[in-house]
Amino acid sequence: MEDINIVIAGSAGEGVQTVGDVLVETIAVHGYSVFAWQEFESRIRGGQNSYSIRISDKPVNAPRMKADILLALNEGACNKYEPLIKQDGILIAQKKTRERMIAIAFSEIAQRELGNRIYINTMVIGALVAAVGMELEVLNHVLTRKFAKKGDKVVSDNLVAAGKGYTLAREGCRGICPWLLPKLDTHYTPIAGKEALSTAAALAGCRFMAAYPMSPSTDIITILSQNEKELGVFTEQAEDEIAAVNMAIGASFAGARAMTATSGGGFALMVEAISLAGMTETPLVIILAQRPGPATGLPTRTAQGDLLFAINAGHGEFPKLVLAPADADDIFKKIMRAFNLADKYQIPVIVLTDQFLLDSIFSVQDINLSQLGPTYYLTDPFKIQDYKRYLVTDNGVSPRLYPGQATHLVTADSDEHDSHGHITEDLSGTVIRMVEKRLAKYRALKGEINPPEEADIEGADKILVGWGSSRNAILEGIELLREDDIRVGMIHFTELWPLPEYRFPESKQYWIVENNTTAQLGRLLRSEYGITIAGVINRYDGLPLTAGYIRRNFNG
Structure with a gap:
């Protein structure tokens, strides 16, 4: 199986993302699976950032740290990322600094032979295509499509630049580049998680989104705004997170499926409104994009530190649903599920x-979007005589109409209320019935929660237990540990509250794997299932979990 990891490194403003994006597209057109992830400092200019691209002939969709090829756009990037190069890997940089490397003076050649340093990035792409043994013609096709709107001269100049980088890299590759990637007939679609989420929300029937910019959630409202005509989602940048979540609640009350998105600090401001949605029984979807905290923390890095915060968000007792998709393919399923269950049970979903x-960026294949569609649960107003918004029912779900849908009066109140939605102080009767009605929805919802995914459980002595985006790294980690003759399996949660009815296999040792400091899932599982945790593998340096990290830190 082909498995090549490329790391492109440079400072902010040097075009690292441009190089990576074009290379990802070229790899996909070649017929290979590609997984890409970025790590970057919280600054507009300067610093050193990286764009890692993993090429394989079958989807892996998990990160690797060690580089087969490191392309460094400046000396600082070379110094920072050179330790990532594998023993048999190569460096591509502007100056000769080691034996196994290709030295190409990109800046000097772009200025002297092409007339402008702007062509450095295209030369770099050509060099990388050559280093991994891909076809120049495929890259030329991608570049022609990319620059077509800028005119024939721009297209021609970039093709010359790509060809120059390709030729120089092929000359430098002699004896040190073992890779050859001929064009395949297979087809994978590369899609970023944020693109999958935005598209999935539109498919799920979302018609309104309000948000206040906060990394890493900002791109969601940006994508929806840029594609408003195609996706049909009206967006509004609110003045703050409190306004954003309350706008979403208002839109939902008015009959539109609505959501908001934020990160930790913004979510903290939304907590009171989550209780409002719980009390008024208004469907609401909140995307909580985690990053390391507390406070501002590391705005451009990753973490899984808000699990218990999300589960316990909001004062008082009311049902909510907490989901955590594993990858791009799962995002489509979980976002559809979030909107449908929010609507069905009239609850907030995080x-x-x-x-x-x-x-x-994940490689996906054969996502059947026709099987993904919204299910609506609004009541038919013409089948109701005496409408009671908060009618007590066996499963706690009351008939829901929106104002103006018919002649029925639709009322709601954040105070405790009776079945018509009017404030009540009937402590011995109505209050008790309303509290129990809301919590009845929790019991019904719990019956719909899917069990965790199991992998290689039979014959395993030790089980790695994780949640959310750690799934693919854990699966690959299992393969590495089995190479070390360690019999290990996986249990992985993506539906986290309410937790499902589930029996953990007996006579196993459970290891918690999380991108946080305190093993929050482990604490939750001990509390809800009473299991014993044998050990934990935590990563909390702002970088994602990898199979190699799991292998190094497993000492069972």
């Missing part, structure tokens, strides 16, 4: 993502 999941 979808836990993170910087790694949203910004990474």
